[in-house]
Amino acid sequence: MIKEAIEYLFNKGTEEFGSLEVEGKTVDVKEVGREMTIHIDDPNTVSIYSQLNDERKREQLVIAKAILPNVVYDRFLESENFIIELMSKFEPTEDREKVLKLFGCIKSEQVHKSMDDGLSQTVTAKKGISTVAEMEVPNPVTLAPYRTFPELPQPTSKFVLRLQDGPEAALFNAGGTSWRVEAMQSIKEYLDEGINPELKEFVKIIM
Incomplete structure (x- = not known):
């Protein structure tokens, strides 16, 4: 889902006017620009940020959270x-x-x-x-x-x-907790391999 969101935002960001709904949030496409940063926050959260604005800040455009079951540990x-x-x-x-x-x-x-x-x-x-x-x-x-x-x-x-x-x-x-690093690295590899090659120069992935 996050890969599709990147491509959708990028394509919309090249338009001159308008806005779009992404996971219930209205995004001004003029603010998206042609650069985006993907931050892998933790093993079940990934955020997409716009390019730097005039105040040298980035807007959080999308946050993707995995829907996971509640696993019971330490209890019989x-x-x-x-x-x-x-x-x-x-x-x-x-x-x-x-x-x-x-x-x-x-x-x-x-x-x-x-x-x-x-x-x-x-x-x-x-x-x-x-x-x-x-x-x-x-x-x-x-x-x-x-x-x-x-x-x-x-x-x-x-x-x-x-x-x-x-x-x-x-x-x-x-x-x-070594599994957390392994999971985040898997997310990075998944995005690296899945993002459209034409967009890779405009997208930076960080952990």
Whole structure:
């Protein structure tokens, strides 16, 4: 969407008169000019600014925000809700499938704590039609929650997966904030590749 907005604003900005509506905001096309700056504010916000005016200031023409789900971290959820959370708010990854498979096999409501060293846990899980077996909970897990624009690949992070009786499960961030830089770089590359080559000399992208 942001690429189309750039081209639309640029084309309108070359007209002599008039205004246009962009995401509910009226923009005077005479103020757009033939230069624009795109600022990647954060992993889910991108702003487009006009060229400098007589007061050496830029007008914010468009702000694009990704519509993202509210992912639950650091709180235990019942298994059914946890499965829905993983399937609806995380991109498919190898570890996501492992966790979903684990929850599909859990038989008992008891999560063994005798084998809990703060990171590793075991659960009683189905093995075949009626037998049960001990299964180790994978940790840490590499997952890709939806945290940036949906047209981009979602950055992955490491999470600690914890289980307790119920069974209930929770995810705790173990990967820091490096995903934010990765997401913003992906936005920049997406715009660099997608903007019409004829407009690139008039558009500056900054982070």
